[in-house]
Amino acid sequence: MSAVAEYTRKDFSSDQEVRWCPGCGDYSILAQVQRVMPEICADMNLKKENIVFVSGIGCSSRFPYYMNNYGFHTIHGRAPTIATGLKVTRPELQVWVITGDGDGLSIGGNHLIHCLRRNIDVKILLFNNRIYGLTKGQYSPTSEFGKKTKSSPLGTVERPMNPISVAIASEATFIARAIATEGAQMRDVLMRAARHKGTAFIEVFQNCNVFNDGAFDSFADKKNQLEFTVSLQHGKPVIFGKDGQKAIAIRSGHGSIEPQVVNVADVDPSEILIHDEASPNPALPYLLAQLETPEFPVPLGVFRAISRPVYGDMLDEQVKSAQQNQGKGDLKKHLRAGETWKV
Amino acid sequence: MPNTTGSGAKSTDTAAVTQGKGFIEIENVIIRFAGDSGDGIQVTGAMFSDNSAMIGHDISTLPDFPAEIRAPAGTLAGVSSFQLNFSSFDIHSPGDQPDVLVAMNPAALKVHLKELKPGGTLILNHDSFDKADLKKAGYVNDPREDGSLSGYSVFDLPITSVCVAAVEPIGLPKRQAELTKNMFTLGLVCWMYDRPLDLVNRRIEKIFTGKKALLADANKIALQAGYNFADTLEVFTARYSVNKIKLPPGEYRRITGNEATALGFLVAAELSGRPLLYASYPITPASDILHELSKLRHFGIKTAQAEDEISAIGMAIGAAYGGCLGLTGTSGPGVALKAEAVGLAVMAELPVVIIDVQRGGPSTGLPTKTEQADLLQVIYGRNGECPVIVVAPATPGECFDMAIEAFRLAIKYMTPVFYLSDGYLANGSEPWLIPDLDKIPRFDVTFPNGDNGFIPPYSRDEQTNARPWIIPGTAGLEHQIGGLEKENISGKISYDAQNHDLMTRLRVNKVAGAVKSIPDLQVHGEEKGDLLVLGWGGTYGSIRHAVENATEKGYSVSCAQLRYLNPLPANTEKVLRSFKQVLVPELNLGQLSMILRAKFLIDIKGLNKVEGQPFKTSEIESRIYQLLDQPQSRVAGV
Numbered sequence: 008m009s010a011v012a013e014y015t016r017k018d019f020s021s022d023q024e025v026r027w028c029p030g031c032g033d034y035s036i037l038a039q040v041q042r043v044m045p046e047i048c049a050d051m052n053l054k055k056e057n058i059v060f061v062s063g064i065g066c067s068s069r070f071p072y073y074m075n076n077y078g079f080h081t082i083h084g085r086a087p088t089i090a091t092g093l094k095v096t097r098p099e100l101q102v103w104v105i106t107g108d109g110d111g112l113s114i115g116g117n118h119l120i121h122c123l124r125r126n127i128d129v130k131i132l133l134f135n136n137r138i139y140g141l142t143k144g145q146y147s148p149t150s151e152f153g154k155k156t157k158s159s160p161l162g163t164v165e166r167p168m169n170p171i172s173v174a175i176a177s178e179a180t181f182i183a184r185a186i187a188t189e190g191a192q193m194r195d196v197l198m199r200a201a202r203h204k205g206t207a208f209i210e211v212f213q214n215c216n217v218f219n220d221g222a223f224d225s226f227a228d229k230k231n232q233l234e235f236t237v238s239l240q241h242g243k244p245v246i247f248g249k250d251g252q253k254a255i256a257i258r259s260g261h262g263s264i265e266p267q268v269v270n271v272a273d274v275d276p277s278e279i280l281i282h283d284e285a286s287p288n289p290a291l292p293y294l295l296a297q298l299e300t301p302e303f304p305v306p307l308g309v310f311r312a313i314s315r316p317v318y319g320d321m322l323d324e325q326v327k328s329a330q331q332n333q334g335k336g337d338l339k340k341h342l343r344a345g346e347t348w349k350v
Numbered sequence: 351m352p353n354t355t356g357s358g359a360k361s362t363d364t365a366a367v368t369q370g371k372g373f374i375e376i377e378n379v380i381i382r383f384a385g386d387s388g389d390g391i392q393v394t395g396a397m398f399s400d401n402s403a404m405i406g407h408d409i410s411t412l413p414d415f416p417a418e419i420r421a422p423a424g425t426l427a428g429v430s431s432f433q434l435n436f437s438s439f440d441i442h443s444p445g446d447q448p449d450v451l452v453a454m455n456p457a458a459l460k461v462h463l464k465e466l467k468p469g470g471t472l473i474l475n476h477d478s479f480d481k482a483d484l485k486k487a488g489y490v491n492d493p494r495e496d497g498s499l500s501g502y503s504v505f506d507l508p509i510t511s512v513c514v515a516a517v518e519p520i521g522l523p524k525r526q527a528e529l530t531k532n533m534f535t536l537g538l539v540c541w542m543y544d545r546p547l548d549l550v551n552r553r554i555e556k557i558f559t560g561k562k563a564l565l566a567d568a569n570k571i572a573l574q575a576g577y578n579f580a581d582t583l584e585v586f587t588a589r590y591s592v593n594k595i596k597l598p599p600g601e602y603r604r605i606t607g608n609e610a611t612a613l614g615f616l617v618a619a620e621l622s623g624r625p626l627l628y629a630s631y632p633i634t635p636a637s638d639i640l641h642e643l644s645k646l647r648h649f650g651i652k653t654a655q656a657e658d659e660i661s662a663i664g665m666a667i668g669a670a671y672g673g674c675l676g677l678t679g680t681s682g683p684g685v686a687l688k689a690e691a692v693g694l695a696v697m698a699e700l701p702v703v704i705i706d707v708q709r710g711g712p713s714t715g716l717p718t719k720t721e722q723a724d725l726l727q728v729i730y731g732r733n734g735e736c737p738v739i740v741v742a743p744a745t746p747g748e749c750f751d752m753a754i755e756a757f758r759l760a761i762k763y764m765t766p767v768f769y770l771s772d773g774y775l776a777n778g779s780e781p782w783l784i785p786d787l788d789k790i791p792r793f794d795v796t797f798p799n800g801d802n803g804f805i806p807p808y809s810r811d812e813q814t815n816a817r818p819w820i821i822p823g824t825a826g827l828e829h830q831i832g833g834l835e836k837e838n839i840s841g842k843i844s845y846d847a848q849n850h851d852l853m854t855r856l857r858v859n860k861v862a863g864a865v866k867s868i869p870d871l872q873v874h875g876e877e878k879g880d881l882l883v884l885g886w887g888g889t890y891g892s893i894r895h896a897v898e899n900a901t902e903k904g905y906s907v908s909c910a911q912l913r914y915l916n917p918l919p920a921n922t923e924k925v926l927r928s929f930k931q932v933l934v935p936e937l938n939l940g941q942l943s944m945i946l947r948a949k950f951l952i953d954i955k956g957l958n959k960v961e962g963q964p965f966k967t968s969e970i971e972s973r974i975y976q977l978l979d980q981p982q983s984r985v986a987g988v
Contacts, residue, residue, distance in 0.1 A: 055828070056823055072832075077830070079698070082694050089664045097822065097823065117658060330648045341649070
């Protein structure tokens with residue numbers, strides 16, 4: 008039910024000078040968000056003054072300054088909490104959280120998981136560049152094992168965490184992943200996130216060309232995408248490769264479930280995994296989240312989109328039903344609750 | 351048979367006056383109930399307090415309980431107590447030494463006997479003084495037999511067994527019947543102090559309803575049995591009657607500090623016309639505020655139990671950013687965690703209120719005990735020059751007024767406000783004159799709109815220096831704010847050195863300028879004199895009582911209580927300089943003293959303790975005499 012667009016991309020560009028490093032992946036994310044916003048507003052009958060961007064700290068978190076909406080650049084890791092307070096008291100606003108791998112998964116990990124499990128109706132964009140950029144190049148919680156950085160000259164001794172796995176474990180109701188430079192894919196997941204009722208979590212692979220250049224080239228580079236990524240489509244077989252000749256099949260038995268890359272020509276179509284983003288069972292999206300290059304293609308698109316009651320709606324419902332059952336609060340009566348006496 | 355006439359329930363300063371209708375009339379009684387933390391001591395104390403307040407006494411209470419929910423039964427660690435001072439005159443504190451101590455087991459006796467007034471009345475539960483209980487309490491000899499109780503009027507009564515005998519016939523198992531012994535004790539005490547039982551009975555019926563009706567019966571039987579036991583057994587040779595106090599006319603209820611805090615913030619939402627979000631992480635002794643406000647959905651109050659302290663203040667800031675009343679509450683350890691976010695609210699200039707119900711620190715410290723050692727933390731405990739307004743109620747009832755005051759100032763000056771309560775105020779109670787809501791000034795909020803063009807987010811009100819509260823959803827006024835330094839007026843990011851200096855001073859001056867909106871410091875007593883006793887927050891009662899005692903003895907001493915700690919009232923220095931000496935009693939090692947010395951270059955005398963307990967009147971009095979009886983070496987005024 009798309010209405011006529013009231014806004015253009017320009018309406019969402021602020022007059023603040025963009026200060027990311029030239030060549031940073033953040034530019035393309037900004038461009039896609041600014042480009043899709045008129046469409047979101049038209050589709051959802053939204054005014055731009057009712058859209059708020061809340062961010063934490065880090066390169067990604069400068070984002071709100073560049074959008075010509077209401078924006079709040081808060082403190083390290085805490086954006087989900089501020090977004091929660093805002094959304095819960097102002098349900099008519101559309102609230103976006105902009106965070107990064109350090110902001111969202113390290114210092115703010117606790118808030119991220121609780122925001123997801125509560126199903127607060129906010130849209131979270133996690134810019135994952137697998138490095139600390141603003142502090143000039145230390146490893147992040149998503150940096151690969153053994154990575155050599157300024158703070159790990161001999162290589163890290165920490166396993167990275169997978170943002171999609173964290174989101175699934177946190178009971179997120181909408182989970183997606185996109186490559187920053189892939190415009191159509193970005194706009195598609197952004198649009199779907201905007202429409203989703205509840206927390207929408209999007210991991211965006213974003214290249215830091217200064218401190219971690221080429222981190223995603225093995226699959227995100229144009230020439231590698233076909234062979235090393237797979238676009239998840241709800242209800243469709245999980246196929247990839249040139250002409251769609253490869254697929255993911257699930258091999259199970261003897262207590263194990265293993266994904267396997269197969270040639271479509273070699274197997275019965277029934278053996279090919281069909282993606283079901285709406286399944287109440289998180290096992291398959293979790294399994295997909297584990298797929299990594301070079302053995303497997305990296306899945307992109309929507310991993311999970313399920314419908315669950317939204318925190319703010321339920322809170323509003325409690326207010327409504329309390330007022331129905333107890334009557335609207337009467338202050339004068341309430342001050343006299345319990346035993347009173349007259350002098 | 352112990353002789354109790356004229357000794358047991360008499361306060362030191364007020365002698366028995368007349369005898370009529372078989373009662374000895376006295377002016378006030380301090381009674382302390384003590385027992386195992388599972389003995390229902392707090393319930394007994396609270397019910398007797400309600401009862402006292404409702405029949406027209408002034409009351410002040412001091413509950414004291416262990417940090418453990420159920421420490422091992424019978425041990426010293428598990429002792430819980432509740433002290434009540436009820437009086438026919440205006441009292442301000444729960445009192446020092448109790449006239450009556452009810453000790454439900456040897457551990458309770460061991461912990462509290464040293465506090466009992468010489469010659470005071472001691473009621474013991476005979477049934478819990480067996481060898482094992484004595485040993486758990488660390489008694490080698492039975493204190494009832496070795497002469498250590500000889501200075502008191504001792505009533506060693508078989509409370510448990512008589513109570514069980516009375517309750518068991520209605521079909522309650524023995525263990526459950528035993529649990530009603532607190533009501534039996536309450537019955538005993540009601541008899542001693544000439545109390546009707548109907549008020550207590552009504553409360554019991556309210557607590558045990560529906561399927562618990564049998565328990566209501568059991569408790570009522572136990573209560574009556576205790577009353578009858580005292581009446582028939584001739585152990586108590588005297589009964590005491592305390593006259594009603596002459597309070598200002600009006601409707602009253604008993605209120606604790608935490609209850610008054612919750613009510614105050616509820617009313618603040620009404621007076622401002624804005625919805626309230628209370629976000630909090632459970633922490634002693636602030637959790638009751640979360641419980642109270644969570645019951646108020648029908649008032650439109652939203653509460654959120656956050657995943658941690660930082661999230662709680664983050665949610666409050668988010669609510670404030672959206673134009674609602676953002677409130678969070680915690681105790682000292684939580685304030686430490688929230689510090690960075692308070693800085694954000696200072697920088698973003700948003701009206702957030704942070705409740706700090708102080709407890710013993712540092713670190714986990716003494717969670718259930720009171721202290722005033724967070725003053726410097728809330729005023730200064732953040733990075734950068736980070737000014738906030740700080741208010742502190744002085745009595746449980748005043749928590750209501752200062753809660754409203756906190757939001758009034760936060761909104762007027764667009765700044766975070768700390769509201770400093772403490773464990774003693776939070777759990778202590780007093781009779782409270784229910785206010786006339788129509789007489790409390792409203793502070794309705796209006797938000798700027800974009801009708802007259804763009805308003806820069808860091809432009810300022812000429813009177814208050816506050817920035818406009820422009821909220822998301824306002825067309826044409828879209829802007830971005832955050833924790834980075836702002837350019838003056840435009841609010842855009844600025845790393846300019848001169849601008850940072852300017853903005854820092856603007857924020858500091860704005861908060862300092864709030865002095866125009868706060869009342870002058872009031873002196874109780876003469877406006878000039880030899881000594882001013884200056885307190886802040888919950889020390890009010892003990893200070894005032896001590897100063898009144900000293901004044902009666904002819905000393906030139908007055909007192910004043912600061913309810914605004916930052917900024918200080920405009921006349922603070924003038925008041926201090928009107929006295930030759932200034933004494934500041936604080937439940938810390940001299941935090942307000944330090945601030946006053948630094949600000950005014952006045953030599954402040956301190957009285958400091960951190961024992962987890964409020965000041966005793968006598969402690970303050972002794973310090974007053976010490977300062978005024980010795981030749982003066984230094985003079986405070988010029």
